[in-house]
Structure formats: structure tokens, C-alpha cells
Amino acid sequence: MRDAGFLTEADFARAREEPLRPRGEATPFVAPHFTTRVLQWADDSSLAVSAVGADGSLRSSLDLALQTAIEAEVRHTVDVLHDRGVREAAAVVIDNPTGEILAWVGSPDFWADTAGQTDMVVSPRQPGSALKPFLYGRAFDRGYTPATVMADVARSYQTSIGLYRPRNYDHRYHGPVRIREALGSSYNVPAVEMAERLGASSVLDALHDAGFASLRQSADHYGLGIALGNGDVSLLELANAYRSLATGGVWHPVRWRPLAGPGDPGRSRRVMSARSAALILDILADPEARVPGFGISTPFDFGFPVAVKTGTSRHFTDNWAAAVAARFTVAVWVGNFDGRPMEGVSGITGAGPLLHRAVLEVAKRYPPGAFVTPREAGAVQVEICRLSGKRAGARCPRASEWFAPGTEPADSCDWHVDGKLVLPAPYTEWLAQSRAAGSGGVVTEAGEGLDDQAGRMLASQSGGAPQARDAQSHGFRILSPRDGDRYSVPPSVDPRYATIALLAAGASSRVRWTVDDRAVAVPRLPLVRGAHVIRAESAQGSDEVRIRVD
Structure with missing residues (x-):
């Protein structure tokens, strides 16, 4: 270059004195979906000054060791479920006190053709039943209680596009069910009935308060189906909404940068009262409430307090599962980017095992802690009849339930009378159908003081000890x-x-x-x-x- 006239003698001398530095290995592209998203956020003019350090670097909140472990679990899930039509999965982990993102896996393989770069952490899909906790949180703030009895019976609703007949996942109706069981077992019919009582607009407002900004259509567009997750939301929105249950019912934005100190937690808004949030967590962490809908064996027994909820969209196209511990929240998705249905993979069998392993990986690094209990949140405990939800009488199957002060049942149970079960009128047709179905329609077990086999079915459903369907x-x-x-x-x-x-x-x-x-x-x-x-x-x-x- 000197001989060609492009360098002066001074430049040539300096160049000769500069030491040669061996070229090192290329920096690995770790957490590619998260890194791509952070660079987009950092390019925002409002973040540019505060996000970039003096040395031009960006420091994120991601826990690389945890990220690597969660990536491995996502790949393992796809490998295990490949024969059942599962090709993709995703997961995100949030630190509850700070909102910092600890792990973000948008797909099993970022480099797998064009689909690998699809980021399911932020790509909206239908979440199914995963939205129900926010429906019932709004209901608790309106005076309903975990003991409120909902009629899980056949019913049609008139909509702008015709009659809407909700069905449960197991294609059965369960008669009188308390909200604790309706949410824990994820029954659809009671959820739609509650949406009808509250109004679709109120339910949509609750979901907006919980951070589901992807729900951009009107309440008329979604209708009562909003209770069953018929609108598209993202996995990140879902995880942060569930995080609000652990932060006293208050929503805060997530953070991709670590907090330098206590600082300003950022903008916030209340999703539900702290007491309602404690009640929702108590229900979602109650394994007995899950038994009627999912049986005894599920992937959700952790050995420490964890509130869990699953969701499955129509035709098995999407599986969701979210878990809240006091310290952290984990949300996972299993499905196919192109919308192809999986082969009978539910939230329990698909997203559930991935959630279980991911929660245990997080718990190795972050102590899960303990929730605020309903008692600590100001709730009072009352002995109730498991079937009627009223104060327990001498012949009632009993349970202890939590109530906000002033919402405790005032009347004693009048369903168990002189050793017989007398159901209110709304259950007459359901009871007749249950009798005709026999043990094939409802779990059966011996009941005390009940006058027929249908009564014994009811005792098992809402009064007896949980048992497997073949226990007899x-x-x-x-x-x-x-x-x-x-x-x-x-x-x-x-x-x-x-x-x-x-x-x-x-x-x-x-x-x-x-x-x-x-x-x-x-x-x-x-x-x-x-x-x-x-x-x-x-x-x-x-x-x-x-x-x-x-």
C-alpha cells in the first residue's frame, strides 16, 4: 500500500510497530430469540441512552445457565412427543419480585429452516382454559366465593351467530360444582356461565388489566367464548399475568435488564384484590380440586407451593401450562407453528411434563418460597357442605373453605334432609340423565344417607374422598x-x-x-x-x- 501511494511513511511506520493479535473464536449466539428481541428493544430511541453502557455493551437479566437448561428441556419435549405430531415448544421464566426475564426459549432450534426463528414467546395463539383464573378473580372481587355453586348442566346461550352450547373437555356434565372444583378441574360450562353473569365486557376488561394487550377485538367479537380463551395472546403476556397473582394482584411490566437497586418498579395496575389473588393461588395449588377433572396422577406435585393451570385450544393445536411459585413464574407452550393439530396431546400430557421439569430446574437456582396464604390476606375459614357450598349440617360431607369477610354463607345446608339428598330444581334433568348413565357417567363410590345410586354419584363428585375411577x-x-x-x-x-x-x-x-x-x-x-x-x-x-x- 505504501508502494502504491496509499500510505505515508509515518502511517507505514506505525503499522509496522502495531502488534499482531491472533483472531479468537467467534462469540456464540446464545439465547437467540431473546437476544434478537433485546436488540429490537434497545434500538428504540427511548431506550437507547439508558440501555447501552459506557463501553457500548448491553447487560441483560437472562440467567445463562438456566437458559441452557430450559432449552434442553424444550428440545427433550419435542423429541418425546414427536410421534404424536408435536414439532415445536417454547418457554419463558420470570423473576416475580423484579419482573426480570430469566429464561426465554422461542423454539426448539433457532436454526431449523425458516420456522426455527419463529418466536412463540411473543407470537399470539389461543390459550384455551389458561385465562380462567382471571375470570374467577374478577368474580371474587364481585362477591363470589370459592364455595359458590355453579350449575354444570347442559345449557344454550343465544349469540349473534346462533346458539352457543359449551361442553366440558370430558364431554360430561357434573351437576352442582363449587368454584374451587370448577377452576381446579377446569370445567368449561361453569366458566361460560360465570362469563354470562359478569358480562363479556367485564371479563375482557379483567384480561386487559392482566396485561393481555393482544386481545385487540371488542367484547362482542369474542363473546362468552373469551372465558375459554378464544382470543390470541402471547406466552410472555400469559406468564406476566400469572406473575401478578404472586405480587398481590398487581400487574407490573417485565424487564430484560437487571435492576440496579430497589428503584422504581415501573408502571403498575391492579388486576384483582390481594385477597382474591391469594384465593386463586390457593385453588390452583390445591391437588384435591384437580382430581375430579384430571385424576390423581398429574405432573403438578412439586413438594413445595406451586399454583398451576393448563390450557388447550380447540382441535389440540396449542397446549399451554403456567406455574407460579412465590419467587418465580414459568409458562410453556407445546404445539406446531403451522397450526397442525397434535394427536390427542392435552395440557396435562403435553405442556404439563415440560412445565414440571422447567419448574424443578428453576427451583434449583431460585428458592421457590411460600405464597401469601388466604388467612394472611384477611380471609376467614368456614366449615361448609362440599355439595351445596352452604354451612355444613350434621349429615353433610364437610370441607373447610376460605371467604372474604362478609361473604361467608349465612344459611346451613338444606340439600341433605333426613338422610336424603334433595337437589334444587335446576339439577332435576341432569340428575335424571346421571341416573340413566349409571357409573359410566360419573365416578361412583359408597355414600352415607343417600337414597339412590345417583345420590352416591353426587357424594363421590363433591363429598367423598378423591379416588381413581377403578377404585371400587x-x-x-x-x-x-x-x-x-x-x-x-x-x-x-x-x-x-x-x-x-x-x-x-x-x-x-x-x-x-x-x-x-x-x-x-x-x-x-x-x-x-x-x-x-x-x-x-x-x-x-x-x-x-x-x-x-x-
Whole structure:
């Protein structure tokens, strides 16, 4: 270049004195979907000055080790479900106190043809039942309670495009169900009825308050189907909405940069009252409330407090699942970018296992903590009839339920009269259909003081101990833990929450549990190292299993 006249002698001398630096390896493109999105946000003129450091770098909130682990779980999920028509999955993790994004996986493989760069963390799709907690949160703020009984019976609603007949996922009607069971078991018919009572506009307002900005159409456009997630939302919106349940019912924006200090949490708005948020978390963390709809075995027993909800869109095109611990929120999606239906993959069998593994990965690094309880939020506890939701009488199957002060039931149950069950008029047709269906229509078990088989069905549905559908043929037995099981104490988990559920089938009366010959008041087993003998007894029999905790 000097000989050609492009360099002066001074420039040539300086160039000769400059040391040669070996070229290093290229910086890996980690967390590609998240990185791409952050660069878009940082290019925003309003962020440019504050986002870029003095050295020109951008520092994000992402936990790279956690990101790598979640990416592996997303790929594993697609590999396992490939034969059932599943090609894609996504996940996002948010730190609840700060709103910082800890992990963001938009697809299993960013480099897989053109579809790999589709980012399902921010691509709107229909969430199915995953929106129901915000419907019932609005209902609780309007005076409804977890004990409010909803009629899960056949009903049609007149809409602008004709009659709308909602159906449950299991294609059955369940008669009188309390909101606790309606939400925990994700029944569709009660949710639509609640949307009818509140009004579609009110439900849509609640969802907007929860941060679902993707719902841009009018309430008339969505109709009552908004209760069942017929509008498109993003996984990031869903995760941050569920995070609001853990922050006292208040929505805050997410952050992609770490907080330098306590600072300003940013703009916020109330989604629901703190007490209603505590009640929703209590229901979503209640495994017994899930049993009628999903059975005893689900991927949602973690050993520490976690509130969980799933959603499946029509025709099995999208699976969603969200989990809220006190410290963090995880949301996952499983499906196909092109909208092809999966082969019978539900939120329990598709997104559920991915959610379970992702939550455990996060819990290794961030202690889950404990929710604000309904009592701490100011709720009061009352003994109610499991079937009527009213104050329990002498012949009623009992349950303890939480109420906002002033919403406790004033009347005692009048459904159980002189040893017989007398249902209100709205359930007459449903009861007749249940009798005709026999045990094929409803889970059955022996009931006390009821006059016919249909009554016994009702006792099982809302009064008896949870049991598997084939419990009668196998007699009384322990379902969890199983004989010979081995457990390990999970790391980074408060010992108070390192527990497993004690579950039995085939009982129509109270089950008494002992562990190593010591009575257990709460049906959960703390994981204490060593060998243990668990025994369960009821009027229907007894069973015993042996386990080991390493």
C-alpha cells in the first residue's frame, strides 16, 4: 500500500510497530430469540441512552445457565412427543419480585429452516382454559366465593351467530360444582356461565388489566367464548399475568435488564384484590380440586407451593401450562407453528411434563418460597357442605373453605334432609340423565344417607374422598407413595416444602395416616432421609407401603 501511494511513511511506520493479535473464536449466539428481541428493544430511541453502557455493551437479566437448561428441556419435549405430531415448544421464566426475564426459549432450534426463528414467546395463539383464573378473580372481587355453586348442566346461550352450547373437555356434565372444583378441574360450562353473569365486557376488561394487550377485538367479537380463551395472546403476556397473582394482584411490566437497586418498579395496575389473588393461588395449588377433572396422577406435585393451570385450544393445536411459585413464574407452550393439530396431546400430557421439569430446574437456582396464604390476606375459614357450598349440617360431607369477610354463607345446608339428598330444581334433568348413565357417567363410590345410586354419584363428585375411577374394583389402597419408591431431597428447597402427597383410593370416609407409627395430621409426607413405613386406614380397609428417602 505504501508502494502504491496509499500510505505515508509515518502511517507505514506505525503499522509496522502495531502488534499482531491472533483472531479468537467467534462469540456464540446464545439465547437467540431473546437476544434478537433485546436488540429490537434497545434500538428504540427511548431506550437507547439508558440501555447501552459506557463501553457500548448491553447487560441483560437472562440467567445463562438456566437458559441452557430450559432449552434442553424444550428440545427433550419435542423429541418425546414427536410421534404424536408435536414439532415445536417454547418457554419463558420470570423473576416475580423484579419482573426480570430469566429464561426465554422461542423454539426448539433457532436454526431449523425458516420456522426455527419463529418466536412463540411473543407470537399470539389461543390459550384455551389458561385465562380462567382471571375470570374467577374478577368474580371474587364481585362477591363470589370459592364455595359458590355453579350449575354444570347442559345449557344454550343465544349469540349473534346462533346458539352457543359449551361442553366440558370430558364431554360430561357434573351437576352442582363449587368454584374451587370448577377452576381446579377446569370445567368449561361453569366458566361460560360465570362469563354470562359478569358480562363479556367485564371479563375482557379483567384480561386487559392482566396485561393481555393482544386481545385487540371488542367484547362482542369474542363473546362468552373469551372465558375459554378464544382470543390470541402471547406466552410472555400469559406468564406476566400469572406473575401478578404472586405480587398481590398487581400487574407490573417485565424487564430484560437487571435492576440496579430497589428503584422504581415501573408502571403498575391492579388486576384483582390481594385477597382474591391469594384465593386463586390457593385453588390452583390445591391437588384435591384437580382430581375430579384430571385424576390423581398429574405432573403438578412439586413438594413445595406451586399454583398451576393448563390450557388447550380447540382441535389440540396449542397446549399451554403456567406455574407460579412465590419467587418465580414459568409458562410453556407445546404445539406446531403451522397450526397442525397434535394427536390427542392435552395440557396435562403435553405442556404439563415440560412445565414440571422447567419448574424443578428453576427451583434449583431460585428458592421457590411460600405464597401469601388466604388467612394472611384477611380471609376467614368456614366449615361448609362440599355439595351445596352452604354451612355444613350434621349429615353433610364437610370441607373447610376460605371467604372474604362478609361473604361467608349465612344459611346451613338444606340439600341433605333426613338422610336424603334433595337437589334444587335446576339439577332435576341432569340428575335424571346421571341416573340413566349409571357409573359410566360419573365416578361412583359408597355414600352415607343417600337414597339412590345417583345420590352416591353426587357424594363421590363433591363429598367423598378423591379416588381413581377403578377404585371400587381394586378396594382400598395407597396410591401415593407406592411401595418401594425411592426419593431424594430436592436441593435449594425449604424443608417445609420438600414433601410428597399421601393419597388413597377406595375410601368413602376419612382416611387416617401414620408414618413410622406416628399419626399424620396433614396428608403430606416430609422428605426425611431414611426408610419409612406409611400406613393408611379407613372404614373400607387398610394398606401399607415402604419407601426410602436418600
